[in-house]
Amino acid sequence: MRTVVVAVIMSIVLLGIGFASASAKERVVFLPADDPTVSFRILFNVGSQNDPPGKEGLAALTATLITEGSTQKHSYEEILELLYPMAASIYDQVDKEMTVFIGRTHTDNLDAYYALFKEILLEPAFSEDDFKRVKNDYLNYLQTTLRYSQDEVLGKETLYEFVFAGTPYEHNEEGRVASLNSITLDDVKKFYQDHYTRANLVIGLGGGLDKDFAAKMTKDFESLPAGEPSNVPAPQPEDIHGLHVKIVEKEVQSTAISFGFPIDVTRGSRVFYALAMATSWLGEHRNSFSHLYNVIREARGLNYGDYAYIEHFPRGHRRQFPPPNVARRQQIFQVWIRPVPNETRVFAFRAALREMQKLIENGMTEDDFELTRKFLKGYILHYAPTTMMKLGYAMDDRFYGIEKGHWDTFAKMLDELTRDEVNAALKKHLSFENIKVVFVTTDAAGLKDTLINNEPSPITYQSEKPAEVLEEDKEIEAYPLSVKPENVTVVKVEKMFEG
Amino acid sequence: MRIFLLSLFMLLVAGGTAYAEQPVERFFPYAHENYTLDNGFKSILIPIKGSGLIAYYTVVRTGSRDEWEPGRSGFAHFFEHMMFRGTEKYSSEEYNRLVSEIGADANAYTSDDITCYHMVIPNTKLETAMDLESDRFQNLSYEEGPFRTEAGAVYGEYRKNFASPFSQAYEKMLDTAFDKHTYKHTTMGFEKDIKEMPNMYEYSKSFFQRYYRPENCVLMIVGDFDPAKLKPMIKSYYGGWEPGYVPPQITPEPPQAKERSVDVAYQGRTLPLLWIAYKGDAFDPADKMVASAYLLGDLAFGENSEIYKKLVIREQKVEWIAGDFGFNRDPKLYDVYTRVKDENDLDYVIAEIDKIAETFKTELVSQEELENIKKRTRYGYLMRLDTPDRVASGLSRIVALTGGIEAIDELYGTIASLTPEDIRAAAQRYLKTERRTVLTLKGEKS
Numbered sequence: 001m002r003t004v005v006v007a008v009i010m011s012i013v014l015l016g017i018g019f020a021s022a023s024a025k026e027r028v029v030f031l032p033a034d035d036p037t038v039s040f041r042i043l044f045n046v047g048s049q050n051d052p053p054g055k056e057g058l059a060a061l062t063a064t065l066i067t068e069g070s071t072q073k074h075s076y077e078e079i080l081e082l083l084y085p086m087a088a089s090i091y092d093q094v095d096k097e098m099t100v101f102i103g104r105t106h107t108d109n110l111d112a113y114y115a116l117f118k119e120i121l122l123e124p125a126f127s128e129d130d131f132k133r134v135k136n137d138y139l140n141y142l143q144t145t146l147r148y149s150q151d152e153v154l155g156k157e158t159l160y161e162f163v164f165a166g167t168p169y170e171h172n173e174e175g176r177v178a179s180l181n182s183i184t185l186d187d188v189k190k191f192y193q194d195h196y197t198r199a200n201l202v203i204g205l206g207g208g209l210d211k212d213f214a215a216k217m218t219k220d221f222e223s224l225p226a227g228e229p230s231n232v233p234a235p236q237p238e239d240i241h242g243l244h245v246k247i248v249e250k251e252v253q254s255t256a257i258s259f260g261f262p263i264d265v266t267r268g269s270r271v272f273y274a275l276a277m278a279t280s281w282l283g284e285h286r287n288s289f290s291h292l293y294n295v296i297r298e299a300r301g302l303n304y305g306d307y308a309y310i311e312h313f314p315r316g317h318r319r320q321f322p323p324p325n326v327a328r329r330q331q332i333f334q335v336w337i338r339p340v341p342n343e344t345r346v347f348a349f350r351a352a353l354r355e356m357q358k359l360i361e362n363g364m365t366e367d368d369f370e371l372t373r374k375f376l377k378g379y380i381l382h383y384a385p386t387t388m389m390k391l392g393y394a395m396d397d398r399f400y401g402i403e404k405g406h407w408d409t410f411a412k413m414l415d416e417l418t419r420d421e422v423n424a425a426l427k428k429h430l431s432f433e434n435i436k437v438v439f440v441t442t443d444a445a446g447l448k449d450t451l452i453n454n455e456p457s458p459i460t461y462q463s464e465k466p467a468e469v470l471e472e473d474k475e476i477e478a479y480p481l482s483v484k485p486e487n488v489t490v491v492k493v494e495k496m497f498e499g
Numbered sequence: 500m501r502i503f504l505l506s507l508f509m510l511l512v513a514g515g516t517a518y519a520e521q522p523v524e525r526f527f528p529y530a531h532e533n534y535t536l537d538n539g540f541k542s543i544l545i546p547i548k549g550s551g552l553i554a555y556y557t558v559v560r561t562g563s564r565d566e567w568e569p570g571r572s573g574f575a576h577f578f579e580h581m582m583f584r585g586t587e588k589y590s591s592e593e594y595n596r597l598v599s600e601i602g603a604d605a606n607a608y609t610s611d612d613i614t615c616y617h618m619v620i621p622n623t624k625l626e627t628a629m630d631l632e633s634d635r636f637q638n639l640s641y642e643e644g645p646f647r648t649e650a651g652a653v654y655g656e657y658r659k660n661f662a663s664p665f666s667q668a669y670e671k672m673l674d675t676a677f678d679k680h681t682y683k684h685t686t687m688g689f690e691k692d693i694k695e696m697p698n699m700y701e702y703s704k705s706f707f708q709r710y711y712r713p714e715n716c717v718l719m720i721v722g723d724f725d726p727a728k729l730k731p732m733i734k735s736y737y738g739g740w741e742p743g744y745v746p747p748q749i750t751p752e753p754p755q756a757k758e759r760s761v762d763v764a765y766q767g768r769t770l771p772l773l774w775i776a777y778k779g780d781a782f783d784p785a786d787k788m789v790a791s792a793y794l795l796g797d798l799a800f801g802e803n804s805e806i807y808k809k810l811v812i813r814e815q816k817v818e819w820i821a822g823d824f825g826f827n828r829d830p831k832l833y834d835v836y837t838r839v840k841d842e843n844d845l846d847y848v849i850a851e852i853d854k855i856a857e858t859f860k861t862e863l864v865s866q867e868e869l870e871n872i873k874k875r876t877r878y879g880y881l882m883r884l885d886t887p888d889r890v891a892s893g894l895s896r897i898v899a900l901t902g903g904i905e906a907i908d909e910l911y912g913t914i915a916s917l918t919p920e921d922i923r924a925a926a927q928r929y930l931k932t933e934r935r936t937v938l939t940l941k942g943e944k945s
Contacts, residue, residue: 034549035885036881037882037885076812077808077812077813080802080803080807080808081803084802084803084871084872084875085870085871085872085874085875085878086874086875086878087874087875087876087877087878087879087882088878088882104882105882106878106881106882108878109878129812129813129815132815133811133812133815136815136840137818140770140818140840143768144768144769144770144942145769147768148662148767148768148769148942149662149663149664149665149767149769150662150663151662152659250767251766251767252662253658253661254655254658254659254661254662286606287604288583288595288598289595289599297652297655298591298648298652299648300648300651301647301648301649301650301651301652301655302651302652302655303652303655303659304652304655304656304659320604320606338655338659339655339658339659339662340655341655341658371596371599371600374599374600374602375599375600375602376602377602378601378602378603378620378621378624379602379603379604380602381551381552381602381621382602382604382619385550385552385886385888386885386886387885388885461647461648461651462647462650462651462697463643463644463646463647463648463650463651463697464643464644464647465644465648466644
């Protein structure tokens with residue numbers, strides 16, 4: 001299975017494309033493939049970290065206005081009409097440091113599709129009507145969807161704000177109610193002008209096309225202004241001392257829990273893959289391989305799943321595998337506990353924290369380590385099975401400076417890493433004591449009392465449980481929590497993302 | 500006639516690509532082979548070389564539709580969870596360990612007409628996968644303790660979903676639109692039934708005995724493998740599976756005589772949802788009416804429709820609107836849904852939907868519009884076939900509905916033959932007030 005990964009990386013070659021300049025060549029990731037479709041990923045190294053203060057949400061709003069707005073030649077209605085028979089679309093993805101425009105077409109429609117794709121990106125109209133509609137959608141997302149109908153996403157977004165407080169990573173990509181309201185169409189136009197430049201551009205192109213097309217496309221995008229790279233200093237999140245708690249209070253039957261801390265290990269380094277192995281064992285995303293899943297869901301039936309992450313994984317509630325092009329200089333380690341009945345919220349949190357402690361203090365066992373190695377050797381093949389995904393990862397490799405490619409490196413590391421290395425890495429980089437945790441729950445005062453007084457959290461079950469589970473429960477119920485009252489904040493849900 | 504029209508259609512849209520070289524009556528671009536054992540167990544083998552991966556899908560032609568006994572709603576989905584609880588040969592832990600060792604991406608899902616168990620594996624691990632999968636389908640065995648624990652996980656899943664206004668609306672829509680048929684409940688089931696699940700250990704065994712039988716299950720293997728080598732393996736692993744499928748006793752839904760409506764109060768804040776569902780027909784790939792309805796949903800309410808342009812883009816009265824006139828084993832619902840920005844506009848939006856329905860009932864769509872949607876449907880399907888997993892997942896529903904994949908070619912043949920008159924006839928048949936249920940959901944704190 002290594003060979004598959006190697007072959008992919010080897011095929012990312014710039015086959016003598018006639019580039020206008022050396023800098024243009026550096027901007028292209030070309031991945032030809034025997035494929036009846038063509039994949040486009042046009043990436044700008046700009047994201048929500050570039051939002052001016054008070055204008056949070058501007059990067060995302062700009063991108064959506066491009067993909068869901070008119071161009072100088074066509075109204076948005078006309079664009080939808082033209083895309084319709086091709087069953088094609090173009091959509092945007094905005095993260096802290098990257099904005100990417102993603103599109104795919106059948107080769108039959110390549111010319112017609114590309115003409116539109118190019119026009120949408122290079123000649124946006126930024127009309128008042130489109131602006132009003134898109135901004136309204138953003139506001140509705142914050143004020144209704146995120147606050148009231150997606151508790152798990154709400155918990156995660158709150159955690160990111162909490163962990164990255166005071167840094168350019170702090171606010172969620174969609175911004176705040178007040179900042180969105182303050183954004184004008186002129187702000188959008190200026191943002192586009194300042195940041196949609198050749199200095200920030202990376203063109204990703206893959207599938208069933210030839211090098212001439214790649215050269216033509218590169219030339220077309222030379223029409224963007226040269227610009228300067230968008231320099232934002234890497235975020236320096238504050239160190240966390242002790243257990244810090246934020247409670248988002250709302251009326252719910254079940255409590256969503258997320259916790260984590262910043263981590264400065266990123267893709268490409270040996271220690272990253274060591275931590276990735278340990279994290280996979282602890283909590284592989286939506287996979288029964290996850291140890292936390294086995295402790296909290298399988299053995300105890302408290303919820304639907306429990307997972308851990310060494311990298312940001314947006315919209316994990318909808319996806320089996322993470323999207324590429326959310327690369328960051330600063331990462332977050334996090335644990336996601338899916339909603340548990342309110343009465344078991346502290347128990348579930350204790351159970352997860354206790355497993356973290358065991359992992360960090362005892363390390364992975366030889367058996368777990370070898371099983372994880374075997375599992376990942378096959379499982380990493382599923383992350384990028386399509387040209388579109390391979391292309392995205394190849395572009396991320398540029399960001400992280402991974403010459404041999406992330407997946408190839410991962411496969412190699414799975415052969416090389418030793419258990420001692422992995423255990424040393426997780427001891428050094430992970431923590432069960434200095435973390436931030438978010439609960440989306442009801443009765444915040446009750447939860448606060450339980451936490452700061454380290455009250456036990458006994459549990460009862462509807463069904464009989466094996467003796468060893470009940471025995472372990474006694475330890476979990478009384479697992480010591482050291483929370484200072486001043487480290488607990490309570491926010492009413494209606495205040496979240498307000499200003 | 501159909502073949503002629505289809506060939507014309509293919510020439511119009513395919514324009515000299517690799518697909519144009521396929522026989523004209525073939526739509527699905529990959530060759531396949533059916534292989535059926537004496538016990539009725541059917542395998543569909545679709546070799547696609549090159550990826551090193553195999554998608555291994557077991558489709559059980561049972562879903563929440565088959566939960567016909569009172570108090571047993573949600574059981575098909577719950578049972579899907581139980582299928583991971585082990586056998587005499589492989590305990591749950593051993594099963595999980597082996598699945599992990601082969602690096603499988605394995606999971607399962609349940610909906611109204613299907614329960615589907617799927618894994619994607621490196622092709623060198625095919626026999627391990629077949630050993631594991633054939634074993635649990637024939638020899639599932641679990642104790643009452645783990646059964647009750649799993650019921651807790653299912654209730655957790657219900658709670659996870661419950662925060663969403665869509666889940667609440669969906670539950671209410673089905674409950675209102677149906678009186679007799681099992682489509683009355685969602686796949687998750689009624690909450691009162693989910694709460695009772697821990698006490699249904701004995702029933703669960705009967706569920707397995709009746710539905711998890713070779714005549715009711717179809718194996719679909721897609722990807723990098725040699726079919727000739729695979730057949731003896733299938734025979735050896737599945738040949739001993741005893742037949743014994745007992746069909747469910749589903750009461751047909753009586754025809755709906757008049758319009759129904761329901762208002763849902765959502766205990767949170769949300770923009771109002773409006774959901775209009777028309778009673779549809781059972782899937783039949785040869786039925787022009789069903790195929791026309793499938794296009795009608797998108798023509799009338801999709802993102803290129805007049806109402807979308809008016810309400811979403813020009814007037815900005817709704818966030819989005821969509822029509823989903825899908826396929827079901829028995830007649831279910833053809834849905835139109837939209838999220839309205841201002842509660843006071845609900846009546847206006849309903850009136851606009853009525854207006855569009857009337858237009859489609861009385862006027863003919865242009866030939867160009869019809870060709871555009873046919874082209875869209877075709878490209879939309881072909882572009883989803885980019886991995887073995889996506890090929891298999893795109894076919895699984897058709898397999899559940901019909902027992903095979905031949906219906907894909909037939910359906911797209913029927914679609915290619917449709918005329919503007921067919922679309923109008925479908926609008927006249929389905930878009931009737933007396934066939935529909937109108938649901939509104941409003942936030943209590945809006």
